[in-house]
Amino acid sequence: MKKIMSILVRNRPGVLSHVAGLVTRRGYNVESIAAGPTENREITRITLVVRGEEHNLDQVAKQIRKLIDVIRVDPIPHEDAMTGELALITVSFTPEKKSEIMNLIGLLGLTIKHIEKDSATVMIAGSAQSVDTAINGLSPFFIRAMARTGLVALPLYDNGS
Amino acid sequence: MTMTTSKHASPAASSKAAVTGSEAIVKFLKDSGADLVFGYPGGAIIPFYDALYGSGIRHILCRHEQGAALAADGFARASGKTGVVIATSGPGATNLVTGLANAHMDSVPLVAITGQVATTSIGTDSFQEADIYGITIPITKYNYLVKDPADLLDVLSEAFHLASSGRPGPVLIDLPKDIQTAAIHYRVPRPPAIPGYDPRPAPDPQDVAALAEALALSLRPVFYVGGGAAGCDKELIKLAEGSDVAVATTLLAKGIFPDSHELSLGLPGMHGSKYSNLAINESDLIVGLGVRFDDRVVGDVRGFAPLARVAHVDVDQAEIGKRLSVDLAVHGDLKLALDLLIKKLKPRRRPEWHGRIQELKARHPLTVPSGRGAIKPQAAVKAVSDLTRGKAVIVTDVGQHQMWAAQFIESNRPRRFLSSGGLGAMGYGLPAAMGAALSGPGVPVVLITGDGGIQMNIQELATIRENDIPVKIIVSNNSCLGMVRQWQQFFCGKRYSETVFRYNPDFSRLAQAYGIPGKRVEDPDLLVKAISDLLEAPGPGLLDIQVEKEENVLPMIPAGKGQTDFFGEEA
Structure with a gap:
């Protein structure tokens, strides 16, 4: 199964190494890891997506919680999670395919970031599923390069938590 | 210059x-x-x-x-x-x-x-x-x-x-x-403030109440105590004596509950006594206290304490449920938890269980094997125990002698038995004994080591001499890497692959070269005198004891086996 964890950490040098190293070392598979600043400059939020057996995943959450720099760990149930992902995709095409691909880019709601006569770089931001859909939609053409941020998520905080 | x-x-x-x-x-x-x-x-x-x-x-x-x-x-x-x-x-x-x-x-x-x-x-x-x-x-x-x-x-x-x-x-x-x-x-540092780090988490009183209730209902309770209980020896004695709870202590907990106590089960697990493992096997409630249900103790998790509910009290939440799912969890500082437990628990006598423990101990005692010929390494360890009577810090290295020390040294106070447990790092003994002696323990420091282990950090003899650190060094010398040799004897058909030293230095003369008095003993009749002389002489000293080569640590539960799968016996 898959588990999403939102982790608040002290913004210290090496904190990402501590978290990523632990996950790997304890034998879990990282699907994605994304880190960035929060509303508080001293605190970073890491969104971690891991795969494994249910029992093991509870264990990895506890092990992460134990790291000194970790302030809190919120497991994110899929259904009520506020999640999102961003991807940049470069597709190549021949001149005769250009209109077809432009059409598709419009249909998929992708933003064009850069365009040349034989290639275009598009961006999508949305749910992980919408990113998958965009990639699937473009896959009949030649995808020359792609970058995904990995999932970011926010837990639904109760007032006061 | x-x-x-x-x-x-x-x-x-x-x-x-x-x-x-x-x-x-x-x-x-x-x-x-x-x-x-x-x-x-x-x-x-x-x-x-x-x-x-x-x-x-x-x-x-x-x-x-x-x-x-x-x-x-x-x-x-x-x-x-x-x-x-x-x-x-x-x-x-x-x-x-x-x-x-x-x-x-x-x-x-x-x-x-x-x-x-x-x-x-x-x-x-x-x-x-x-x-x-x-x-x-x-x-x-x-x-x-x-x-x-x-x-x-x-x-x-x-x-x-x-x-x-x-x-x-x-x-x-x-x-x-x-x-x-x-x-x-230079300024006085700020008091450490680490968000999310709680060094002394208070246990949930409801969890402790549930544990007290389980203990009250239990007929055959066992405390399974680890190194995390080092500061809780008095609380443990009070609880165990008040309610007739048997107490098994891991290698790292040795001495936290007195080995000499009637309710002590000593070491459980792979090389624990039979009575310790059998008591856990018969128990209806195992309470893990500052312990991590290590594989060398638990073996096959499916076979561990089959009749028991399992409770676990630990300061580290990640240890709870790590290897074994538990029925009752108390996350918190152990001392706080035990103090609360003492308040909530009504003392209760359990004469049947107490009697059963005595019976198991009498029926399956740990004994030094007899036999003529070379000195039995167990006899050497037992002699150290008899001569020091708990009034020493015993330090071990890693291997067979370590397990014999765990079995035969009587330790009745915390911080008096030091051993590399989790990592099992050969070479630990000599430097650790040196550090222990420098901490001013107020009692002699005796190192029990092997001819393999001592050679991994033998250079520290110079440090011992230079600082005149009074470590009494006992080398249980069988000219081989005994524990691995034992596994090869049992599980590899005696194919002793790279476990027998064809050359060893003369350790007594090596000690002398470092300016440390060194002796050697081979005759079983001279063993006790030789150890006694070593302990009584001032300053550091080394005794090289030539022991039986193919001696084995028993009982033994092979790795990953169930709790009563004693090696070489029908189940």
């Missing part, structure tokens, strides 16, 4: 308000009572050693950084204080790795300070540069690379706080050379 002692202050100290980073560390160490440290200098730590010179801090110059780390470990285990070890960058730092991993596995409070190349050179593969910060992430509780001299004092204070609080462990501070020489204003 003659060595002269200069009393001049180092040049950097001359500026008035500021001190160097190194001087700040030395002042911090002194102010926090760390007046005995272990280490080995080198290029990248020269400024620190310069500040140490004439500072009043006692520095034990070991002969290898691993020896220094393990000596600091022995010092910490015997005293309960935080051990301090210092090394230079690169090879000095990498030589600490085994010592740090050992302290990490056994939750020993340790602070390691390593020199590092200057911040401007980091990452350029400079001379003696190694990324010790990266290397030690998995084997420290926390670690630091100090890049800004302004952080130094807070880092030190946080490091000592982390090492000694909560579940203790090793903390490493990597200190670039320019940080050591930078001018800083």
Whole structure:
């Protein structure tokens, strides 16, 4: 199964190494890891997506919680999670395919970031599923390069938590 | 060249308000009572050693950084204080790795300070540069690379706080050379404030109430006690005696509950007594206290305590349910939990269970095997126990002699039996015994080691001589790597692959070469006298005991087997 964890950490040098190293070392598979600043400059939020057996995943959450720099760990149930992902995709095409691909880019709601006569770089931001859909939609053409941020998520905080 | 002692202050100290980073560390160490440290200098730590010179801090110059780390470990285990070890960058730092991993596995409070190349050179593969910060992430509780001299004092204070609080462990501070020489204003460090780190979590009273209820209902309760209970010996005795609870103590908990107590089951697990394992097997409630349900104790998790509900009290939430799912969990500081439990639990006699424990102990005693010929290693260990009668710190190395010591040494107080448990690091014994003796335990320190283990850190004999550290060294010498040889005998059809030494030095003469009195004994009739002489002579000494080569540690439950699968017996 898959588990999403939102982790608040002290913004210290090496904190990402501590978290990523632990996950790997304890034998879990990282699907994605994304880190960035929060509303508080001293605190970073890491969104971690891991795969494994249910029992093991509870264990990895506890092990992460134990790291000194970790302030809190919120497991994110899929259904009520506020999640999102961003991807940049470069597709190549021949001149005769250009209109077809432009059409598709419009249909998929992708933003064009850069365009040349034989290639275009598009961006999508949305749910992980919408990113998958965009990639699937473009896959009949030649995808020359792609970058995904990995999932970011926010837990639904109760007032006061 | 003659060595002269200069009393001049180092040049950097001359500026008035500021001190160097190194001087700040030395002042911090002194102010926090760390007046005995272990280490080995080198290029990248020269400024620190310069500040140490004439500072009043006692520095034990070991002969290898691993020896220094393990000596600091022995010092910490015997005293309960935080051990301090210092090394230079690169090879000095990498030589600490085994010592740090050992302290990490056994939750020993340790602070390691390593020199590092200057911040401007980091990452350029400079001379003696190694990324010790990266290397030690998995084997420290926390670690630091100090890049800004302004952080130094807070880092030190946080490091000592982390090492000694909560579940203790090793903390490493990597200190670039320019940080050591930078001018800083000495100030009292801020009290450590680490959001999300609670060193003394209060147990949920409802969880403790549930545990008290389970204990009240239990007919055959067993406390399964680990090293985390080191400060709770009085509470344990009160609870066990008040309610007739049998107490099994792991290798790291040996002595926390007296071995001599009627309710003591001693060591459980792979080389535990039969009565210990059988009692756990018959129990209806196992209460793990500051313990981690290690594979060497539990074996096959499906076969562990089949009739019992399992409760677990631990300060480290990640230990609860790690290997074994538990029926009752109490997350919190063990002492707080036990104090609460004592309040909630009505004492209750359990004469049947108490009687059953005595019966199991009488029926399956641990005995020294008889037989003529060479000295039985068990007899040597038993003689040490009989001659010291609990009034000694016993330190072991790793292997067969370690298990015999666990079985036959009677230990009745915490911090009197020191051993490398989780990591099982050969080479532990000699330096750890040295550190223990320097901690001022008030009783003699006796090292029981093997001919394999002692050779892994034998250079520390020089440190022992140089500082006149009164360690009594007993080498249980079977000219082989006995524990692995035993496994090869049992599981590889006696194919003794690389476990028999074809050459060993004469350890008694080797000790003499280091200026330490050394003797050898081969005759079983002279054994007790030889050990007694060793213990009575002042200062350090070594006794090389030539023991039976193909002796085995029994009982034995093979790795991963069930709790009553004693080797060589029908189930």
